[in-house]
Amino acid sequence: MLPMTQEDDGLDGLVRKRIRALRVAQGWSLEELATRAHLSQSSLSRIENGQRRLALDQLVTLARALDTTLDQLVETADADVVTSPMVDGAHGLMRWPVKADPGMSVVRQRITEPPPENPARMRAHPGREWLVVLSGTAVLLLGHRRFRVETNQAAEFPTMMPHAIGADGGPCEILGIFDRDARRGHQRETGDRDTQET
Numbered sequence: 001m002l003p004m005t006q007e008d009d010g011l012d013g014l015v016r017k018r019i020r021a022l023r024v025a026q027g028w029s030l031e032e033l034a035t036r037a038h039l040s041q042s043s044l045s046r047i048e049n050g051q052r053r054l055a056l057d058q059l060v061t062l063a064r065a066l067d068t069t070l071d072q073l074v075e076t077a078d079a080d081v082v083t084s085p086m087v088d089g090a091h092g093l094m095r096w097p098v099k100a101d102p103g104m105s106v107v108r109q110r111i112t113e114p115p116p117e118n119p120a121r122m123r124a125h126p127g128r129e130w131l132v133v134l135s136g137t138a139v140l141l142l143g144h145r146r147f148r149v150e151t152n153q154a155a156e157f158p159t160m161m162p163h164a165i166g167a168d169g170g171p172c173e174i175l176g177i178f179d180r181d182a183r184r185g186h187q188r189e190t191g192d193r194d195t196q197e198t
Contacts (some may be wrong), residue, residue, distance in 0.1 A: 004028075007027030011074065012050070013050065015054060015059070015073060015074055016047065016048055016049075016050055016054070017088065018073060019047065019048055019062055019066070019073070020048045022066045022068065023066065026066070026127055027105070030044050030045055030048075031081070031124060033062075033065060033066070036065035036150070037058075037061045037062050037065040038061060039058065039061070039062075039066075047062075055198055059073060059074070064173065070150070075106060080156060081139040091120050094107070094108040094109075103135055103147065104177065104178065104179055104180065105177070105178055106175060106176070107175070107176045107177075107178065108173070108174070108176075109136075109173070109174055109176065110171055110173050111124075111138065111165065111166060111167045111171065111172050111173070111174060112167055112171045113167060114139065114167060114168065115139045115140075115141045115146075115164045115166030116141075116163060116164050116166070119141075119162070121164060122141055122162040122163055122164045122165065123159075123162065124160055124161060124162045124163070125159050125160070126159065126160060126181035127156055127159040127160075127178065127179050127180070128156070128157070128178075128179045128181075129156070129157060129159050129163075129176060129177070129178050129179075130144050130154065130155070130156040130176070130177040131149070131154065131155055131156075131165070131174050131175065131176040131177070132151060132152070132153070132154040132174065132175050133149050133151050133152065133154075133172055133173070133174050134149065134173040134174060134175055135172060135173045135174075136167060136168075136169075136170055136171055136172025137149065137150050137151070137167070137168040137169060137170075137172055138148045138165055138167060138168065138172045138174055139165070139166050139167070140155050140157075140164075141162075141163060141164045141165075141166075141167050142157055142161055142162075142163050143161050143162055143163075148168060159181070
């Protein structure tokens, strides 16, 4: 057994543990991952065990083989783990920034109105959105289709498709995750509504 070094407690050791954990989670042997990463089995074993220096080109290759990114492979947990929401009382929203992908945000919203009957009130903008219904039933209008999304069900869709969300049979509460483009589109819509209402 190798003696524990200070380096093993740092980023180097974390990356090595992460490579092994991701390999094991996929159910792959050393040989399987080594083949996917175009490395010898002994090289991969020495990388995982700290007996071989980590090289950037190997990390990029290993990240691809493990279906992750270099950023995720070397990410540290130095940033705050627990975050508080920003509250937008005027629109009844709570927002949490998502650190995994710059520009993503999580929004919790209570919806009381049904979706609009006029298709002209549906919005389209760049991006992608994912939502889960926390309570009640939501109706998602997506192009010409209408989906009922029940409690604990989720929906994911490109926001370039005209869409609208409303409540069905009483209030519902949703948690939405927006990528950067979808968030910007929703912020512009909110700003437009504010302008129209004043």
